[in-house]
Amino acid sequence: SASQVPRTEPALPQGVSRSTFVKAISEITQTLGTENVELNDKPAVDHGWYMEHPNTHDMMHVTDPEAFVASAVVYPSSTAEVQATVLWANKYRMPIFPISMGRNLGYGGAAPRVRGSVVIDLGKRMSKILYIDADDYTCLVVPGVSFYALYEAIQAKGYDHIWIDTPDLGGGSAIGNTLDCGVGYTPYGDHWAVHSGLEVVLPTGEIVRTGMGALPGSNTWQSFPYGFGPIQDGLFSQSNLGIVTKMGMALMPNPGGHESFMYAFAHSADLAPLIEIIRPLRISNILENVAQVRSAEQTIAVQGRPKTDFYTGPGMMPDEVIEREAAKLPCGKCAWVYYGMSYGPAHIRAYKLDIVHKEFSKIPGARKIDPATIPRDNYFWSRDNIAAGVPDLEELLWCNWTPNGSHVAFSPVSPIRGRDAEALVKLARDRRAEFGVEMFPAFCVGLREMHLIVEIVFDKTVPEARKAAMDCLRAMIDDAAALGYGEYRTHLALMDQVASTYSWNDGALMKLNERIKDALDPNGILAAGKSGIWPKRYRGRGWEM
Template sequence: MSNKYIALPKGMSEKTFDSAIGDFRSVLGDAAVLTSPQQLAPYIKTMMPVPDSDHTPSAALMATTVEEIQKIVGICNRYKVPIWTISTGKNLGYGSAAPVERGQVVLDLKRMNRILEVDKDLAYALVEPGVTYKQLYDYIAEHKLGLWLSMPAPSAIAGPVGNTLDRGVGYTPYGEHFLFACGMEVVLANGEVLRTGMGSMPNSNTWQVFKWGYGPYLDGIFTQSNYGIVTKFGFWLMPAPPAFKPFVIQYENEEDIVEIVEIIRPLRISGVIPNAVVIAHALYEAPVKARRSDYVTGPGAIPDAAVRKLAKDHHLGIWNVYAALYGTPEQNEVNWKIVTQAFGKSGKAKILTEREAGDDPAFKYRASLMRGDMTLQEFSLYNWRGGGGSMWFAPVSQARGSETLKQMALTKEILAKYGLDYSGEFIVGMRDMHHIVDVLYDKTDPGQVKAAYQCFDELLTIFSAQGYGTYRVNTAFMDKVAETYGPVQRQVHKTLKKALDPNGILAPGKSGIR
């Protein structure tokens, strides 16, 4: 145990780490190498049901240039120092900014925050990893570029590089973020700089307009991985449509989810509804309007009767289907007729537009996301129970109503076993569904911490056994999820890691890759 540092890299002596820290300071300056407990506090706290000490970093480095990063990886190779790269995002619910393993050095790139290019005509941006959505949003507005962003729910405090590299999603027609990525600059573990796609060609002006380049497509291996450090990132932006029509369709019963998905799927595949459709359960929307303690106190999951009362009190459906139409007024009118006819057949749906919804806070929050505007409203989830505990459970299934009902019932059963509530939503892509469940618990309560860990472990175990793969997970469960994808994939990941990072300096353990 070191007295000088709050943690040390695995297997490293304090003397050796002293030498590495000295070399880092020679590159970055003393002020950009953080080692004190006070300086490292923002990189320690997690929302997972494990001791924060399991994820305590040994230091943090504030790099600002590619050249500095090249020198940093050289030092890391020399001393075998592992680094965990982050940028703007907090990654709340997926592990926070803390490293996957105790003692890793955080490489914080939030000071690399230049917007390098935004092309109005070709509708793309090239940015550094520290650029936030809010920064880019303000830039686009200031220059009157007429372009829209797609962003995740944390919007303003997140950034396009970190979110896309973890394969996050948004709520506009450009919401499958990696699909709209185009061109990366990557510092490899040996210090070399790779530009993917057309960026590898000297004098190319097509880096941000043609994804593929020549030969094997490499961009994908730098997402959810630890094969390189992305220092520049290109992606496509959506031209602002002439008209935007957000709407919500409410249903009163949980079993209606089958009908909802069967209606949505053909509308999504045909492009009538161009953005990912969110089907939010009442308990997912409730924190915008209420707190758990308003309806139930004491242990155990919230009863169904209380959920129904809450939904009635706050004008929510048990299911709330959020989507939007984008285009000319004439296009939207035609598609709106198709949507309302499809949802109106059974007589179960209550259809609301902006006119009917008025100032409803849940609707305004969802409309903002679908418009690409700034909102932090989703953080109200953390007020539902309180206590600072959160883990996102994110299995994927086919976009079929039967799959949805099966997943919801199974999830509710497991959560209730541990006294936890079902705060979930389904996001329907073209042919897939992301089932997003926030496992909320009180991290100050040892009993709830234990229950939350066991609950999440059981969710992963049961869903994986039934063939539902998890697409993203917090750092405490990365190894478990990687294991569910089988030995061949893990071996390929390991082979790539050995070839690109033989000393294992880049985020060992990220996505279960070492």
């Protein structure tokens, strides 16, 4: 494999000769400045940690670390410099790959799909919050604005009346996460649903603004997402059709009180009836946030302790050990734990929480855990932060489960139905047993659908562990598709496979995607292969995996 010989030179993109690469890099250096172009001449061995991650490769690589690496990283400081970079890429047929902050861990991190691409790290120099409108509860951000930065800016301005929504880790980019249809845990958790207006550099260098942003002088860009139509925004989400340089987003009003709650359910078989109870409560907004229904094993792992603290025998941790260890935690002996939050003043919360209690108590053995009994260092309080829009990093702790802990996610979506929950968990657990991988399933329940996020945790330094994770994922994707389930998001290495499962009517959707790709990106320079969409000059030439 490529990584057996440590690399001392940049991995050149296929089809670009060394001399063309050198000439091209010299030209972009003149445009952006020497300090804003970095060659990647070191092997992909330095993986840093979440807040100081590499932007040249995936720090949680599930493939050979050299499989997806950048040849260079460039740092534009403005939309005009992004445009100049795109024009440069077209001139040299240089593959480029934009990242906002590159913390897309579990899905490829900062790595490009095509080895040797030039990564455009937008976030490093484009990190200013353009505005926060404290009357309209909207903001306009650029790629380097993280959830932490947005939160801190709102605190610094003393805007107590405004909340943000954050994913489980707050270090990601509001733009990067939203474009990947990321999820947070307040009632504003569907980030794409609360975005309003994009500014985009197209693959041929034109700059467009979507929605009301197309009307010069409009003051409604961040308030009305649709404009006069057609709504083009979707083209730029989970795609490779443009580089987003600005995005508007709605912010949440402080609800005037909030209260986290946790219920433990004793048996695996409680999952289906629980999901049936959740559905009407969620649709009618009695359950108000994107809550999580987590497996007991994830609750054990999120203490940040390695698996060997609990079990040193062969294979996966047996069910009786899971039960025994969960019993030592505030959740007590359980198979599933529900973490939710109720919003509003005390009397409003009491009204909703009474209904929730009555309904959840229909499951024999269901227990509400009194927050007053939960120690402050327990993970419950991290969920309490997140559901109140306060960024946090605790979620990383379950990566300590294995040495050199990394993770990769299997993320199918389904309606909020007990039988779907059961089918998906069974599918994952059957494959877990077959491939001997460690995994933590958790449901994130949206308004009418739920994401099952199955985190596979593995030691990235062990090739067999990486292979088992990949083989297991590939099998689960096929199993899910055979049952009619699709993933909402996936790792770079699996994008072709996942895209191929969306095959209705002889692959009509991908044919449309390819026509749009070829029209907008005739030279095929932008993020080739991302989301399974290959431009003409790559198609059918062995790039798909």
